[in-house]
Amino acid sequence: MKRHFYLIVIVLAAMSMVLWSCNKNIIDHTTQYPSLNPSNLDLNADAWKPVLLTGFSDLSVSPPDAVTSPAYQADLNEIKAYQTTLTADQKSAIQYWSAGAILRWNEILRDLVAKHNIPPYQNEDGTYPAPSSANPFAYPQFPFSNPPYAARSYAYVSAAQYDALIAAWHFKKQYNRLAPYKNDAGVQALVPKTNLPSYPSEEAVAAGTAIELLKLLFPTEIAYIEQKESEEKAAAIMSGANTRTDWDAGESLGKQVASKFTARARTDHAGTAGGNPTIWTQLVTQTAATGQTPWKSLELPSRPPMLPLFNKVKPFLFDSLTVIALRPGPPPSTSSDQFKKETQEVLYYSKNVTREHNALVAFWADGAATYTPAGHWDAIAADEFVKQNYSEVRWARNMALLNMALMDAAIVCWDAKYYYFNPRPSQVDVNIKTLTGLPNFPSYTSGHSNFSAAAAAVLTYLLPDRGTKFTDLAHDAAMSRLYGGIHYRSDVEVGLVTGAKVGQYAVQRGKSDGADSN
Amino acid sequence: MRSLFFKKIGCISVIFFAIACTTAFAQTESDGIMIPKHYLCIGAMYSQSNWNNYWEGTLKRDNQNIGTLNTYMYGPMLNYGITSRLNLLASAPYVNTHASGGTLASMHGFQDLTASLKWMPFDVRVGSGDLSFYAIGSAVIPLTNYVSDFLPMSIGLHCKSAMFRAMADYQTGNFFLTGSGLYNFRSNITIDRNSYYTTTLIYSNEVAMPNVSVFNFRMGYRTPKIIAEAVLENSTTLGGFDIRKNDMPFPSNKMNATTAGANFKYSLNSGLEFTAGGDYVVAGRNVGQSTILHAGVYYLFSVKRSHGTTADSQAQDEHKL
Numbered sequence: 028m029k030r031h032f033y034l035i036v037i038v039l040a041a042m043s044m045v046l047w048s049c050n051k052n053i054i055d056h057t058t059q060y061p062s063l064n065p066s067n068l069d070l071n072a073d074a075w076k077p078v079l080l081t082g083f084s085d086l087s088v089s090p091p092d093a094v095t096s097p098a099y100q101a102d103l104n105e106i107k108a109y110q111t112t113l114t115a116d117q118k119s120a121i122q123y124w125s126a127g128a129i130l131r132w133n134e135i136l137r138d139l140v141a142k143h144n145i146p147p148y149q150n151e152d153g154t155y156p157a158p159s160s161a162n163p164f165a166y167p168q169f170p171f172s173n174p175p176y177a178a179r180s181y182a183y184v185s186a187a188q189y190d191a192l193i194a195a196w197h198f199k200k201q202y203n204r205l206a207p208y209k210n211d212a213g214v215q216a217l218v219p220k221t222n223l224p225s226y227p228s229e230e231a232v233a234a235g236t237a238i239e240l241l242k243l244l245f246p247t248e249i250a251y252i253e254q255k256e257s258e259e260k261a262a263a264i265m266s267g268a269n270t271r272t273d274w275d276a277g278e279s280l281g282k283q284v285a286s287k288f289t290a291r292a293r294t295d296h297a298g299t300a301g302g303n304p305t306i307w308t309q310l311v312t313q314t315a316a317t318g319q320t321p322w323k324s325l326e327l328p329s330r331p332p333m334l335p336l337f338n339k340v341k342p343f344l345f346d347s348l349t350v351i352a353l354r355p356g357p358p359p360s361t362s363s364d365q366f367k368k369e370t371q372e373v374l375y376y377s378k379n380v381t382r383e384h385n386a387l388v389a390f391w392a393d394g395a396a397t398y399t400p401a402g403h404w405d406a407i408a409a410d411e412f413v414k415q416n417y418s419e420v421r422w423a424r425n426m427a428l429l430n431m432a433l434m435d436a437a438i439v440c441w442d443a444k445y446y447y448f449n450p451r452p453s454q455v456d457v458n459i460k461t462l463t464g465l466p467n468f469p470s471y472t473s474g475h476s477n478f479s480a481a482a483a484a485v486l487t488y489l490l491p492d493r494g495t496k497f498t499d500l501a502h503d504a505a506m507s508r509l510y511g512g513i514h515y516r517s518d519v520e521v522g523l524v525t526g527a528k529v530g531q532y533a534v535q536r537g538k539s540d541g542a543d544s545n
Numbered sequence: 546m547r548s549l550f551f552k553k554i555g556c557i558s559v560i561f562f563a564i565a566c567t568t569a570f571a572q573t574e575s576d577g578i579m580i581p582k583h584y585l586c587i588g589a590m591y592s593q594s595n596w597n598n599y600w601e602g603t604l605k606r607d608n609q610n611i612g613t614l615n616t617y618m619y620g621p622m623l624n625y626g627i628t629s630r631l632n633l634l635a636s637a638p639y640v641n642t643h644a645s646g647g648t649l650a651s652m653h654g655f656q657d658l659t660a661s662l663k664w665m666p667f668d669v670r671v672g673s674g675d676l677s678f679y680a681i682g683s684a685v686i687p688l689t690n691y692v693s694d695f696l697p698m699s700i701g702l703h704c705k706s707a708m709f710r711a712m713a714d715y716q717t718g719n720f721f722l723t724g725s726g727l728y729n730f731r732s733n734i735t736i737d738r739n740s741y742y743t744t745t746l747i748y749s750n751e752v753a754m755p756n757v758s759v760f761n762f763r764m765g766y767r768t769p770k771i772i773a774e775a776v777l778e779n780s781t782t783l784g785g786f787d788i789r790k791n792d793m794p795f796p797s798n799k800m801n802a803t804t805a806g807a808n809f810k811y812s813l814n815s816g817l818e819f820t821a822g823g824d825y826v827v828a829g830r831n832v833g834q835s836t837i838l839h840a841g842v843y844y845l846f847s848v849k850r851s852h853g854t855t856a857d858s859q860a861q862d863e864h865k866l
Contacts, residue, residue: 051733051753141742148791325648327609385692389737395793396742406740453648460650
């Protein structure tokens with residue numbers, strides 16, 4: 028038996044190694060973000076250029092109670108009472124929300140997008156049901172937050188929060204009531220102290236704005252959203268950052284500004300972007316009439332194309348004529364040698380898979396049950412922004428620039444996709460197998476390339492010290508679609524060019540919105 | 546005579562979506578058979594599994610975008626008699642997946658090394674038969690950096706695993722009955738993404754893999770030359786989440802399966818052994834309803850040739866029937 032001791036030791040050692048590594052706790056790096064401690068309060072942000080607001084006169088924020096008033100003293104007493112009995116959960120909620128309201132609501136939205144990003148299952152007869160905003164709880168639940176829907180959602184929430192925070196800065200300066208811990212030494216500051224007036228609360232403005240928009244964009248999630256709001260509100264009060272009236276005034280202001288954005292969203296043509304059977308057929312016949320091979324759904328049963336009329340959605344950064352002006356020239360003709368050559372290249376990558384390509388394809392797949400490419404770029408941006416110690420209003424402005432660029436990139440990209448209605452590589456060569464799910468819409472140009480180049484343009488403008496980091500990432504994202512066997516090189520290269528052009532519109536807006544001169 | 550019996554049984558993990566991390570190629574670690582001291586059994590086995598239907602949570606469906614999912618496993622295995630009461634087993638399969646429909650690419654590669662120590666501490670005479678007890682410990686280590694996050698095409702789940710099985714076997718005449726329970730501790734895995742959705746969005750490239758329990762029952766006819774047995778097995782993931790309707794599968798899904806099957810083995814005096822069998826998933830959750838067929842060829846011989854007679858007589862001594 029002793030002679031075989033080493034064998035036993037080896038097997039037991041291997042088993043122990045596994046058991047040792049059996050700690051299953053996952054560290055989600057977003058839980059490790061530090062408390063937001065702005066290096067600049069951006070006190071002039073009330074003069075920044077908003078997206079939809081035309082002034083503050085139609086917004087109402089009542090004058091706050093004087094700090095000497097019994098009502099305000101009662102608000103302070105509420106905070107003191109909470110602070111004597113804080114539980115571990117309450118402390119951890121304070122820590123969580125202290126990373127920033129714009130950040131956390133963006134993460135909540137990413138979570139909702141991922142949850143609702145599942146294509147509907149077919150009916151018995153092989154047709155597909157469409158989600159209905161009028162009956163959002165019926166299967167398939169509304170929405171199916173596919174990439175264009177998601178990009179639009181991020182843009183509306185971000186842009187509305189930006190406008191609402193500009194308004195908040197206006198009223199903060201007007202009323203100039205400081206944070207509870209500044210007015211009463213008996214109130215502890217459990218988050219970094221600030222000289223920014225706390226009435227109306229900027230966290231509440233961000234929450235109120237998000238709530239109103241998410242009611243429209245994710246109507247089945249209202250209970251969840253309200254629960255997040257009450258958690259944040261409790262954290263803001265318990266931390267000593269807000270009185271109840273600071274919060275309530277902020278939430279009300281956020282909702283007022285949001286209503287301007289929900290009104291826009293209801294009439295921006297996104298509701299009809301799915302088209303109808305007549306339009307789906309038209310796309311095929313009009314493309315065939317030009318002598319080109321029309322796109323065909325490779326899903327079984329055949330699924331209608333994703334949001335063929337998304338090009339009609341009203342952009343944030345330019346008008347609808349610019350959408351057409353930004354449309355790239357045609358892809359290689361489906362009967363050309365160039366097209367054959369590019370198809371061969373896709374086949375090559377499909378047959379010659381490296382582990383590195385597998386990793387790139389998976390990293391950037393952003394398919395079903397993910398936050399989509401727009402959410403991925405928001406996550407990349409958030410990881411960078413937390414290092415910058417932005418004020419909430421600058422966080423909102425930068426996320427708005429990024430997400431308006433992403434939404435408008437979706438509009439311009441979808442315009443090209445349905446204008447050219449170009450087939451996917453696997454449609455023209457059945458030997459092309461894919462390393463990720465094949466998206467159910469035309470090939471030219473690549474959505475990932477448009478999204479990524481637009482985002483990279485904005486982020487490079489905002490964070491020039493990062494050098495080529497974002498354009499390198501955009502290039503990876505774009506090329507991953509070729510490696511994955513779902514796009515031709517033209518889709519990728521032209522998509523990167525068009526996306527960068529869209530991104531420049533956001534950059535120009537950023538350069539002239541007043542925030543750079545702060 | 547038990548000690549000269551040796552056979553290959555169905556791989557419990559060929560239930561797909563790839564319940565690798567259970568036991569990829571669990572050869573004889575779940576049967577009541579030992580080989581004698583200083584005997585080595587080497588062999589090659591092949592299995593193929595296919596399914597058209599699978600369960601998304603409890604919803605059973607087909608999917609024309611997958612068609613039939615085929616999984617082929619080939620590989621060497623060995624069993625060495627350290628003593629007649631302690632055997633070392635190992636296997637390392639090569640796996641190949643293929644979907645008959647849709648566009649998803651096939652995957653292939655060496656999957657996991659599974660090494661087991663099988664110990665029979667004691668056996669007792671009970672009535673007309675022989676009751677023996679076993680403790681089996683196994684370690685599973687992925688052999689390559691294969692992709693686990695591309696189910697159902699992935700060749701495995703890429704977790705390291707430590708498995709403990711307790712087993713009892715009763716044989717009377719040519720009839721036998723074996724029952725065992727296994728607990729599989731699985732390590733977390735690392736995927737190529739930095740965020741993923743389970744029931745919430747998690748920002749990490751690490752995925753917590755729930756542990757797995759397995760119960761296995763087998764009974765049938767067993768002589769030195771022939772074994773014919775029926776096997777029933779239940780594998781339950783202790784945690785994990787359901788695939789939602791029309792969503793993609795994920796490595797940390799709650800993959801459960803109940804499998805029924807039959808195995809046959811025929812041994813020649815020369816030491817050559819042939820096995821064949823099949824299994825079918827009768828009930829499942831977040832797995833494919835696989836039909837599994839497998840076959841193997843093995844050769845059992847003494848590795849102490851200079852002391853051949855001694856080893857042979859020792860083996861003879863250990864014959865119990």
